[in-house]
Amino acid sequence: MKIKFIYKFLFAAVLALQLSACDNNTDADPKFDKTPTERINAQMAELKEALLSSPEGWKAVYFTDNTILGGYTHLFKFASDGTVEMASDFDESIDTQISEFSEYQIQLGSTVSLTFTTKNKIHFLSESDNYPIAALRAKGYLGDFQFLYYGQENGQIIFRANRNGQEIRFVKATKEDWDNLPKNFDMIPNVIGSSSRPLFRLLETNDGTTKHQFDFTFSPITRYATANSIETGYSVKFNFGVGYTPTGIVVNPGIQVGSQKLTDFVYNDADGSFTATGTNGATAVIKYSNKPLIITDDYKVMLQAPQTGFAYINANLATASSNSLLFNSLIAEIHASLPSTQKVNRIQFTFNDAFGESYITYSFTGGKTLIYHNFTVQEDAVNKKLILVPGTWQANTGAVIAEPALLKKVDAELMNPSGLYVKKETFKIAFTNTIYTFTSSTTNFRMTTYAFQ
Known part of the structure; x- marks a missing residue:
């Protein structure tokens, strides 16, 4: 009888604790306070509010596929009536930097998305008959005009392309971003390399204690670069897309230097170099050489x-x-x-x-x-x-x-x-x-x- 009594007592105590926990759970996940429709509507309202919150709109360097293509800077200024003003550095010959108005919608598919519903500069990247190299025939520049909304972080709006899941981050644009966008085209010859400079180029990394050198080649038609180690027994290589900026380039993926990934390179016209600077002496430099990095027989x-x-x-x-x-x-x-x-x-x-x-x-x-x-x-x-x-x-x-x-x-x-x-x-x-x-x-x-x- 004593054992049965003890079991009954323990069962009652556990039940009381559970009921108490349910009564006192005032911090329950708020998502269960709303219906699925209410949550979706809240997300759509959140995205619209974010798009309209930046006075000078938003900037995105869109790397459509950083395994084969570089980045294309786009500027967006959204209006509450569903129109968007846009500019980009996709192609100087057809992109005059005069912003155009077109329409956008916040839609619901597999998730909440931002969709550019009438043709604008962003659509140049998604046209299948407009491709830079034969390997991309019928694929175009692998771009998209429907961006799935994944929330916000540090003032940035995070999307993923519906086409291939590539991440796109919108950062708040400034008036200078709009004014200086044509300077991206001025940077292109510096990245390609001038005939007045030495022919040979290299990427040199320094983690603060150790330097490594890599050959460097760049394809302007795809905005893509490759860099392979020239050191025996050191097989590291970097393949990365390049996006132009008024002062240099941005690369994706970043160059791994020690524990850091360096992405933003500043151009130096004196010697034609591009330098990315991290912390504790970490740098990555694209520069010229007067002779080949490896001279063969x-x-x-x-x-x-x-x-x-x-x-x-x-x-x-x-x-x-x-x-x-x-x-x-x-x-x-x-x-x-x-x-x-x-x-x-x-x-x-x-x-x-x-x-x-x-x-x-x-x-x-x-x-x-x-x-x-x-x-x-x-x-x-x-x-x-x-x-x-x-x-x-x-x-x-x-x-x-x-x-x-x-x-x-x-x-x-x-x-x-x-x-x-x-x-x-x-x-x-x-x-x-x-x-x-x-x-x-x-x-x-x-x-x-x-x-x-």
Whole structure:
């Protein structure tokens, strides 16, 4: 009887505690005080209030997909009548920075969302027939015009794109943001790199104690950059989208330096560098170098028999990102001097043919005959450079001719007495042929070729 009494007593005590807890639970989650409809309506009202709360509207650097594309700055100024004023730096040729009015709605789908319902600048990123590279054919710039609302944090409005879940953060815009947006376009040539600067660039990180260096390449058409470690045994690499600002760039994802991620780079016109600064001495700097970060022995294949060949083929390599601005401009000059039916077809090196001779063959479309420039080869073994010593010019008939004026500039780069750096690249372009680049050791000249061996 005593045991039964004890069980009854314990059961009553536990029940009393539970009832007491229910009676005293005055801090219950308030979401249970509202119906689902009331909660949704509250979210919609919250978002609308937030959109209208910033006098100068909102700014978003929209990285549609930071694995392949860069960021596009958009400015929004929302009105209570459902219209929105907008500007962006998507494309200077079609984006005049004159803001336009269109309509927006706060809608309910899978969740509360902000949807731009009539065409405006944001829609350029979502048009499937407007794509920057072949890999994005029928996909466009992977952008969206419906943003799912995920709340607010530190004064920012947080969205995710309905298309791919990419996060977009709205930060309060200022009058200066609207006034200075055209300066984003002024920053583009600085990111691409000037022909007056050295050709070689690198990313250097410093966590306050240790420095690391990475090569740096940038594609302006996708606003995307890659940086690979040049250090043996250190395989870190960074792939990141780039967004332009009036004073520099912003990158996504950020560059990991120690325990910090650095995203905002400031441009220095004195040396062409971009610097992101963290705490405790952490920095990341994109800067120029007067020589390649890694100098290879790849040129040695041109010194050996049997015959080897390397050709720039205009139809396939004209858009290669590994061509320098100077090279592209020299090809454009040649084309400008020719009839409209004629273009450069190939610039082809032949080393050590069956007669032990080496020469460049310049060929053209449109019926223009071949032109040859003979040369001999020297090696700068100390500096790992290939030197082409110019010889005679010959017509297709074999007759010796004077140097053709239209080829003088491009040929002078190839016959630079200071020599050329040669690199066997790891990437391919259109075909399986190995890519070799020929780079001047003194000027901003780099030509991309297929190997024929």
